[in-house]
Structure formats: C-alpha cells, structure tokens
Amino acid sequence: MNAVGPSGQALADSRELVRRIGAEIDAAGGSIGFDRYMQRVLYEPGLGYYTGPNRVFGADGDFVTAPEMSSLFGRCIATQCAQWLGGSGEIVEFGAGSGALAAQLLSALRDAHALPRAYAIVELSATLRERQREAIAAAGEELLARVRWLDELPRRIDGVVLANEVLDAMPVRVFRLAGTVVYERLVSLADDGSLGWAERVADERFAARVRERLGQAWSAGADDARGFDGDADASVDSAPLGYVSELGEQAEAWVATVGSRLVRGAMLLIDYGFPRREFYHPQRDQGTLRCHFRHRAHDDPFLWPGLQDVTAHVDFSGVAEAAAGAGLDTLGYASQARFLLDCGLLEACVALPREDPVGWTRETQAVQRLLSEAEMGELFKAIAFGRGVPDDAVGFRTRDRRASL
Ligand SMILES: C[S@@+](CC[C@H](N)C(=O)[O-])C[C@H]1O[C@@H](n2cnc3c(N)ncnc32)[C@H](O)[C@@H]1O
Numbered sequence: 001m002n003a004v005g006p007s008g009q010a011l012a013d014s015r016e017l018v019r020r021i022g023a024e025i026d027a028a029g030g031s032i033g034f035d036r037y038m039q040r041v042l043y044e045p046g047l048g049y050y051t052g053p054n055r056v057f058g059a060d061g062d063f064v065t066a067p068e069m070s071s072l073f074g075r076c077i078a079t080q081c082a083q084w085l086g087g088s089g090e091i092v093e094f095g096a097g098s099g100a101l102a103a104q105l106l107s108a109l110r111d112a113h114a115l116p117r118a119y120a121i122v123e124l125s126a127t128l129r130e131r132q133r134e135a136i137a138a139a140g141e142e143l144l145a146r147v148r149w150l151d152e153l154p155r156r157i158d159g160v161v162l163a164n165e166v167l168d169a170m171p172v173r174v175f176r177l178a179g180t181v182v183y184e185r186l187v188s189l190a191d192d193g194s195l196g197w198a199e200r201v202a203d204e205r206f207a208a209r210v211r212e213r214l215g216q217a218w219s220a221g222a223d224d225a226r227g228f229d230g231d232a233d234a235s236v237d238s239a240p241l242g243y244v245s246e247l248g249e250q251a252e253a254w255v256a257t258v259g260s261r262l263v264r265g266a267m268l269l270i271d272y273g274f275p276r277r278e279f280y281h282p283q284r285d286q287g288t289l290r291c292h293f294r295h296r297a298h299d300d301p302f303l304w305p306g307l308q309d310v311t312a313h314v315d316f317s318g319v320a321e322a323a324a325g326a327g328l329d330t331l332g333y334a335s336q337a338r339f340l341l342d343c344g345l346l347e348a349c350v351a352l353p354r355e356d357p358v359g360w361t362r363e364t365q366a367v368q369r370l371l372s373e374a375e376m377g378e379l380f381k382a383i384a385f386g387r388g389v390p391d392d393a394v395g396f397r398t399r400d401r402r403a404s405l
Contacts, residue, residue: 005293006307010054017047017220017306022189031186031198034301035250038171041305043124049309050125065165066336066376067101067269070366072352076343077268080395081160082114084266085384089159090118092150093260095166099132102147103139106161110143116159119147149337154261161258161267167319168271168311169253174289175202176241177212182207185244187302195302209247213318217280245287246282246312252322259326259385266331266393267323267384270339272379273314275404280315288313316383318405328385332396333405337377339395340370368395 006014025032030393042049066073081091096102102119110114123129129149137144174185176199184206188198202210259267273279279288291298293308301310320330334342349367354360371377384393396402 006304010307013047013052013305014304014306017041017044018193018195020044020047021187021195021305022193023264025187025189025195031188031200034174034185034187035171037187037195037212038310039302040312042169042171043291044306047126047306049129049300049305052306053068053127065100066370066380067104067164068098069369071100071104071107072345072348072363073076073340074101074396075108075348075405076103076340076345077162078105078108078112078114078382079343080268080339080393081116081162082109082112082331083394084160084389085114085116087114089116089265090157091116091160091162092120092154092157094122094161094163095169096121096123096132097128097165099128099135099160101164102132103143105142106136106146107139109144110140115146116147118155119143119256120150120291121147122150122153126383153393157258157265159265161262161265163268164270166271167248167254167269167314168273169309170248170254172246172248172250172289173206174244174246174287174313175206176242176244177210177214178298183212183242195305206247213247213315214243214280216317217277218282243282243285246289248312248315248318251314252318255319255322255385256326259323259328262326262328262385262387264388266384266389267328268382268384268395270336270380271314272376273316273349273381276315277316278292278339279313279317314381316381319383320385320402323385328387329391330402331384331386331389331391331393332400332405333381333383333402334396334399335378335401336380336382337373338399339382342397342399343365343395373375 017040021037040048043051045051085091091105093102102121106115106119121129121132123132133144136147175181176185182202183199184202186198186200187195190196286299289299289301289310289312291303291308291310293300293304314334320333323330345367349364352360352363369375382395384396
C-alpha cells in the first residue's frame with residue numbers, strides 16, 4: 001500500500017496527530033479507549049479525517065457515497081420526505097458530506113412544489129460546510145437561501161431528520177470475549193512511538209452490556225448458527241483470538257438525543273449494518289471495524305491516523321431500541337434496494353433523458369450499484385422512526401423487515 005500512500009504535508013499532519021494522541025495516552029496512564037481514538041482520528045480540529053484539508057468523498061477521495069453516485073438517490077429520498085413533510089416542517093440533515101444529497105433533495109422538492117420551510121445542516125467539519133454551500137448554490141441560489149448551518153443540535157425539530165452514512169462514522173468501543181471474560185480493546189503507544197492495540201478486563205458495566213447483547217444475538221440467532229452445531233459459545237471459544245466486535249454506544253446515544261427533540265415528524269437513517277443477531281453472528285468473530293484509503297478497504301485503524309476513514313457497521317436493533325427509548329415509533333426497516341424501489345427509483349431511471357448517452361450510461365450503472373445485492377443494495381439499510389405521523393411510509397410499502405430487528 002505504500003506505493004499509493006500519502007506524502008508531504010499529509011504525513012506531517014498525521015505525525016502531529018499521533019504525537020497529540022500519544023500525549024493523551026501518556027496522561028491517561030498508558031492507554032485510551034478505542035472510541036476516544038476514533039473520535040480524534042476522524043474529528044480532531046484541522047487534523048482529523050473529516051476535519052482536515054484532504055478530499056475524502058468522490059472518485060478522487062477514499063470512498064463514494066450513494067448521493068455522490070447518482071442524483072436519483074436524492075430524488076427517491078425526496079419522495080419519502082415529501083410524504084412526511086406534508087407541505088410544512090423543516091429538514092435537518094446531519095453530516096451532509098459534500099452537500100450532494102442536500103442539493104439533490106432540494107432540487108427534487110422544488111420540482112415537486114414541496115420545498116420544506118427550511119433546511120438545516122448539522123456538520124462537524126468546517127471544510128465540508130464550505131463544500132456543501134457550493135454544491136447547494138450550484139443547484140440554485142434560491143435553494144441556498146433556505147439552508148442554514150447549525151453548530152449544535154436543534155432544541156426541537158418539526159419535520160424530517162436525515163442522516164446518510166453518519167452512524168457508521170460515530171466512534172465505537174471495541175471488545176474481545178475470550179472464554180467468559182470480556183476485555184475492552186484499547187489504544188496504547190509502543191516504545192517506537194507507534195500506536196497499537198492493548199486491552200484490559202472490561203469494567204462491570206461495559207461487560208454486562210456486551211454479555212446482554214451477545215446473549216440476545218446468540219439465543220435469537222441459534223437457528224442461524226449453522227456450522228456451529230447450534231453451540232455458539234463453543235464456536236466463539238474456538239476462534240483463535242476469541243470473539244472481537246464493537247458496541248456503537250455513541251450512535252445509539254445520538255439517536256436517543258435527536259429522537260427526543262423530534263416533536264413531530266420522522267427520522268430517516270441510511271447506513272450499512274444488520275439487525276443484532278446478524279451483527280453479532282458467531283461467524284463474524286473479527287467485528288465490523290473497517291478502514292478506507294483511496295478506495296481500498298482494510299482493517300488496520302493505526303495506519304496513517306487522520307488520513308484514512310475508520311468506520312464500523314450499525315447494529316440496527318440497538319438503534320431501534322434507542323429510538324423506542326425516546327418515545328418514537330418504528331416506521332420501517334428495509335434494504336436500501338427495497339426502500340429506493342418503493343420510492344420510485346426504477347421509474348425515475350426510465351425517465352432519464354437519453355440525449356447524452358455517456359451521462360445516461362453513468363446514471364444507470366450507478367443505479368445498478370445502489371440496487372445490486374453484491375454492492376450497496378442489501379448491506380445498506382434504511383430505517384425510519386416517527387412521532388405523530390401515520391405508519392404508512394411510502395419507502396417501506398412492500399418489504400418492511402422491522403420484525404427482524
Ligand atoms: C461517511 S460521511 C457521509 C456524508 C454524507 N452524508 C454522504 O452521504 O455523502 C460521514 C459524515 O458524518 C458526519 N458526522 C459524524 N458524526 C456526526 C454528528 N454527531 N453530527 C453531525 N455530523 C456528523 C461527518 O462529519 C461526515 O460528514
């Protein structure tokens with residue numbers, strides 16, 4: 001990977017970030033939680049992956065998200081939003097990335113005469129805010145006039161909350177189960193100044209949460225545990241390192257907090273992940289933590305800190321529990337493919353103008369990637385929660401899987 005690795009200022013920035021994290025590790029007595037490490041490598045002001053100067057989205061970045069691939073993604077989300085907005089209300093988008101989704105959504109809602117009262121964006125990265133402003137302005141100055149950026153969570157939300165691929169970018173805690181002992185995986189500093197894994201026996205509270213979740217997953221998933229003779233514990237013990245996985249506490253806390261501020265309307269979250277029994281499947285014994293650098297995926301979170309993406313999949317059952325705790329109803333859960341099809345993706349694809357064959361081919365190939373089970377169609381899910389809205393969301397009409405959560 002070194003042949004395509006970073007150089008110059010980027011490497012110097014990464015070294016500075018390692019130095020700062022090392023100082024925190026020293027001050028903390030030798031290690032910090034992986035969640036704290038992930039927070040700093042992604043969001044350290046000026047040096048984090050999302051807060052530094054490097055371009056992370058798109059063909060010249062490290063990964064491509066759905067709105068970057070096709071404008072039809074935003075059109076489909078607009079169909080769902082229009083139903084929930086019902087002619088009033090605002091949209092609050094979290095982690096708006098390059099601004100592509102906001103631009104597509106506002107353009108589609110303008111065309112449908114269904115613009116929201118306002119469009120608020122909550123974004124942690126100042127660099128990205130500027131890029132979002134440019135993308136929305138390119139779609140129309142009158143659209144930009146409706147948009148405002150918030151530095152903190154709104155106190156009350158009446159309308160629609162959106163977050164595409166945001167939960168996977170929230171810091172996670174990592175654990176390892178060996179026999180009956182739960183260890184928390186930590187980050188420490190080696191003598192040569194490099195960062196790496198360490199671990200300690202988990203505190204009681206964390207260990208209890210891990211055991212509770214694995215217990216639920218493995219009893220609910222006993223039928224799925226083929227190849228393990230139905231004995232999930234034996235299989236887990238036979239894994240060389242024990243069973244390693246993550247707990248997305250911050251994502252769940254975020255859903256609970258934002259959900260509690262939703263006074264009327266819906267929250268639509270799209271991301272990659274599984275219901276609990278699949279997330280913690282005995283065979284998934286190395287967890288879901290993944291890193292991306294220039295379109296290559298790997299699993300070393302200590303490579304070039306601050307210059308590569310670090311993510312974890314979403315336990316959608318945990319997210320649904322957090323939403324229920326905030327008093328929200330679950331409005332639907334489906335694969336991204338089913339959700340987009342129910343929102344009219346094929347009809348929008350058929351209606352694409354064909355005068356520009358290159359553009360048409362690009363769009364239809366992107367639609368194929370959004371829908372294909374081998375790409376984003378099945379791994380990515382859409383989940384929605386609501387308060388005071390009818391349980392008839394258009395995106396979950398035909399294949400609602402909420403019973404699997
Ligand atoms: C993988 S990117 C997805 C960007 C965009 N939604 C898209 O689909 O292209 C993750 C984004 O989530 C943002 N993010 C992470 N945690 C956040 C939080 N608590 N509040 C707002 N944005 C957050 C990051 O700054 C980044 O812009």
